[in-house]
Amino acid sequence: MSIAPPNKLQAYRASVLHFHADPAFTPDAFSWHEDGLLIVDGDKVQAAGDYATLAATLPEGVAVHDYRGKLIMPGFIDTHLHFPQTDMIASPAPSLLPWLEKYTFPTERQFGDQQHAREVAEFFLDELLRCGTTTAMVYCTVHKESVDAFFEASEARNLRMVAGKILMDRHCPDFLCDTAEGGARESEDLIRKWHKRGRSLYAITPRFAPTSSEAQLALAGELAAAYPDTFIQTHVSENHAECAWVRELYPKSRSYLDVYDSHGLMRARSMFGHCIWLDDADFARMAETGAAAAICPTSNFFLGSGLFDFEKADAARVHLSLATDVGGGTSFSMLQTMNEAYKVARLKGSYLPAARMFYLATLGAARSMQLEDSIGSFAPGTEADFIVLDPACTPLLARRTERCANLDELLFVLALLGDDRAVSATYAAGRKVHERLPA
Incomplete structure (x- = not known):
């Protein structure tokens, strides 16, 4: 269309x-x-x-x-959020992992129904536009139907949107579990169908390292190499318990971020959500590869995950952007996200000027996505x-x-x-x- x-x-x-x-x-x-x-x-x-x-x-x-x-x-450009979590926004839980088990996975189960997925996508996109967000990097579910529904709704509005099917082949409910080979095959089908069709762009989307086997991450890396102008999006170093889990699952990796790096998933157009507990070597590697951080202050406050370190990231000159992380985040508004980002910086002992907040939500996000020639200014x-x-x-x-x-x-x-x-x-x-x- x-x-x-x-x-x-x-x-x-x-x-x-x-x-x-x-x-x-x-x-x-x-x-x-x-x-x-x-x-x-x-x-x-x-x-x-x-x-x-x-x-x-x-x-x-x-x-x-x-x-x-x-x-x-x-x-505004929102670089990290989940359209299937629209209906579970503001769900109470003590931390990230229990929140996923109790609310996120059961909600995402419904998105094999394309009609349901399309209805949620319609509402989600209207809410973004109501809040002034014209581009977003969006997580769908493991279901191909969810991706088709999202892009159909986005295409009807002629929006510049990035989205992808979640890859998840372990440590998740059976009703959301794909296979390494099946997930890669479906992702490639979706890339061929949607990437660069009109204003749609595709993101290879492992949910996060704990829910992907090494085989799945390796196949995701092969897809990223085969389609170098696609995006990559995933989560990293959001929560202490999550980080400890990754150390158990990937003991040979130097860090959580290194899990992705060792599977070919760090390059320009790679967007890593959260990045709270990265060390100096991690930030240096992000800068070296052109990978970017999506800072999600509202979600991080809501789930008690931690505070992003602007000074450490800036010292390495990492590409930065702001993101709502709906439904861990409790607002679609990038203005409210700026509000929370300012407080994060103050709590970490630094200061975030107003002009920089608006930059991070516009041209800074576009540069993080390698789209500054198209959007953001x-x-x-x-x-x-x-x-x-x-x-x-x-x-x-x-x-x-x-x-x-x-x-x-x-x-x-x-x-x-x-x-x-x-x-x-x-x-x-x-x-x-x-x-x-x-x-």
């Missing part, structure tokens, strides 16, 4: 913000136009800049959508995925943002007080796919 892009030049007037570098390492890392204009040609960005400069370049008759008083920026020719944020969407935000002295304060207030209500509109490939109606 293909969706024709809008065939008219469109312009959007508002404050405009986007990044071209990481504010942690580069001065003047972003472009900010207080009275700005974003020009979209079909499904691509043509230009972004000051209204006074760009308005004069518009051909006669081009519609200018007036969002003055609001902020336009690239759509308003560079000319990038895909026109963008959001409109309303700093006056609630009485408290309106009162507080009215008193902001500069851009840093405005972004900080949006990150700490904002949620889905702050997303006035969401656009994907130049089309409006969500609009918040007035209360």
Whole structure:
């Protein structure tokens, strides 16, 4: 299925913000136009800049959508979450492993039914768009049907999405257990069907080392070598009990991360969720291979897993991004995720400036995924995925943002007080796919 892009030049007037570098390492890392204009040609960005400069370049008759008083920026990118866990979000458990056994596995059992999977995928995607997330790296279940259902729903909305079938051939209920060979065969079938079809991209997806045999991880590594432009996504070093389990299962590996490395699963476009308990050698290896970390603060607080070490990761110059990790995470909102990430940094003794939080949720995530030429900024020719944020969407935000002295304060207030209500509109490939109606 293909969706024709809008065939008219469109312009959007508002404050405009986007990044071209990481504010942690580069001065003047972003472009900010207080009275700005974003020009979209079909499904691509043509230009972004000051209204006074760009308005004069518009051909006669081009519609200018007036969002003055609001902020336009690239759509949020969520690099780690589970669409089948939508219906079990906010389920109580003492820690990660009991939570998986009691809630996650029984919920995922239902996704062999493609109709059920499609209904959940529809809701899940609408919720992402409502929260301003236009791209995500998504875990499905072991069922091929779950992947087909997800991509069908995503394709219907013309979204840039990455997803994959979970690989899991041991230490899980029989009703979710595949085989090493069967899982690899089904994954390859899905790669051939969905990868680079429209805006869909495929991720080879071992759930985590304890639920994959060495044979399964080896076959996943062979797939990754055979299809080098696919993605790889999995979990690593999330929880103390999980880490201890991996040491028992893989005693020859230097570390949890080394389990994946030794099976050919560390390269550019590899996204590792959590990364809480990695050591310096692990972070150095991530930087060397181009692998990236998806930081999941909301989930890590909820499950009591630990605090991500921004300073250690930055010292190694690892690619970083933010992620909700629904349903371990308790919100689809990247703004609320920024809120929690800020607190993680403070508890670890460091400071996360507001500009960096927004970078990690946009261009930083795109760079982590090797997609910065397509999404994450308003560079000319990038895909026109963008959001409109309303700093006056609630009485408290309106009162507080009215008193902001500069851009840093405005972004900080949006990150700490904002949620889905702050997303006035969401656009994907130049089309409006969500609009918040007035209360």
